[in-house]
Amino acid sequence: MTDAATTLSRSTDSSQPLVPLLEERWSPRSYDEAATISDDQLDAVLEAARWAASAQNSQPRRFIAGRRGTATFRKINEHLLGFNQTWAHRSSALVVGVLENVTEDGDARPFAQYDLGQSLAALTVQAHAEGLHVHQMAGIDAKGLAAAFDLPERFQPFTVTAIGTVGHPSQLEEKAAQREVAPRTRLPLDEIVLVKE
Ligand SMILES: Cc1cc2nc3c(=O)[nH]c(=O)nc-3n(C[C@H](O)[C@H](O)[C@H](O)COP(=O)(O)O)c2cc1C
Numbered sequence: 001m002t003d004a005a006t007t008l009s010r011s012t013d014s015s016q017p018l019v020p021l022l023e024e025r026w027s028p029r030s031y032d033e034a035a036t037i038s039d040d041q042l043d044a045v046l047e048a049a050r051w052a053a054s055a056q057n058s059q060p061r062r063f064i065a066g067r068r069g070t071a072t073f074r075k076i077n078e079h080l081l082g083f084n085q086t087w088a089h090r091s092s093a094l095v096v097g098v099l100e101n102v103t104e105d106g107d108a109r110p111f112a113q114y115d116l117g118q119s120l121a122a123l124t125v126q127a128h129a130e131g132l133h134v135h136q137m138a139g140i141d142a143k144g145l146a147a148a149f150d151l152p153e154r155f156q157p158f159t160v161t162a163i164g165t166v167g168h169p170s171q172l173e174e175k176a177a178q179r180e181v182a183p184r185t186r187l188p189l190d191e192i193v194l195v196k197e
Helices: 003-007 020-024 039-050 070-078 084-090 112-129 142-148 174-181
Strands: 063-066 093-100 133-137 155-164
Touching: 003 112, 020 093, 020 112, 039 063, 039 112, 039 155, 063 070, 063 112, 063 133, 070 084, 070 093, 084 133, 084 155, 112 133, 112 155, 142 155
Parallel strands: none
Antiparallel strands: 063 093, 093 155, 133 155
């Protein structure tokens, strides 16, 4: 981790101790624009996504990954919406999460969104194990991305995930910089657990 990451630790105040990778995970918008992700690291996070659980092992998830400085990265970045474009360009890689909503034979893939989410959770944990941070985004121009990468109709871009090294929050505009260091919050456990016996 960089010095910035060390100072910008935003651990949870969870009621129970969590494994360190989950305890330390958070979604930065301040990325170090000089930092890079190695080919092996990018392969490792994509492998983690590949090995996530999958309904009937159907794996209705695809990925488009571009490292900063490449045409693929630029193309992905151009299709982030408004606010996301102001910070995500400093990350080391952008990964489009693509749903396979329908098979080549026309069969529906009803769990595609769930499957993609599983794989991005695994990617996130692997990235943190690599000393990186991750920020998922739903604020994307999905149709524009599909056209830019010439995707068949059954493939639907659904999220973009920024991966990189935490930088200093002062690079962000004031409101975003404040959010970057604000306490992280969640609904209380007894609100989200409907039944526990
Ligand atoms: C499906 C999904 C979509 C998200 N979309 C965006 C987004 O478009 N822009 C953004 O800045 N953050 C986005 N986020 C990040 C959330 O705002 C963030 O995870 C949440 O505030 C909790 O913060 P934490 O991840 O640091 O715990 C998204 C997260 C998820 C899981």
